[in-house]
Amino acid sequence: MNIAKNTVVSIRYELRNSDGEVLENSEDAVSYLHGGYDGIFPTVEEALQGKAVGEVCEITLEPDHAFGEYDADLVRIEPRNQFPDDKLEVGMQFEGASDGEDEWILYTVTDVTDDKVVVDGNHPLAGQRLLFKCEVTEVRPATEDEIAHEHAHGEHGHQH
Ligand SMILES: [Zn+2]
CATH class of the missing domain: 2.40.10.330 (Thrombin, subunit H)
Structure with missing residues (x-):
């Protein structure tokens, strides 16, 4: 199955700053609902569109597309x-x-x-260009509930 609107995508990811320092490293996979629900950075979503389990992506996020310019x-x-x-x-x-x-x-x-x-009041990562690397670990169709709530449920998603 390929990533498309209304699929739930699980990824493992790593976020580095422009010095190559690891800022975040997902030990467990995280899940989000794909398709413009603001579950993840839009640039990452664009890069993941159409990908399948096992595929990787590597994206440079300009501050504007990550945590904003420093204000x-x-x-x-x-x-x-x-x-x-x-x-x-x-x-x-x-x-x-x-x-x-x-x-x-x-x-x-x-x-x-x-x-x-x-x-x-700036995000600690505001003004930074970041490198986002991820690997797709699961893709499945979203449930009706997930689409209605506009987020992923389940083990790595939103817990109610
Ligand atoms: Zn929900």
Whole structure:
């Protein structure tokens, strides 16, 4: 069976940055519903279209097609007293409203001083060109439920 709209695709993948450093490595396969449901990066979906089990793909993802360009406006300096007293460390993440937009984004604490906290709303991989390598491990037709929910169910998919 070949990958087409409304098939559930399982892949093993590896994500590297442009220095060749491995950022993510799927130990188990991950599954997604193929066909424009935003289950995976669209560029990856395009490359996988028509492939079958055992086939591999290797794609360079420009920042725009991965985690976005780095946006300096998403770096904010907040008063220290707006954060809990204890356990505030660089690298901690929390959700917050983005400035002037009705949308919640994930902020990462990048610096803590006595009276200020610097938070960055960019994805940690924003602005990076990434290399995505994957191997197709399973292709099967999606169930009606999966198509209605717009995601894959089962062992490597969405758990309800
Ligand atoms: Zn579901």
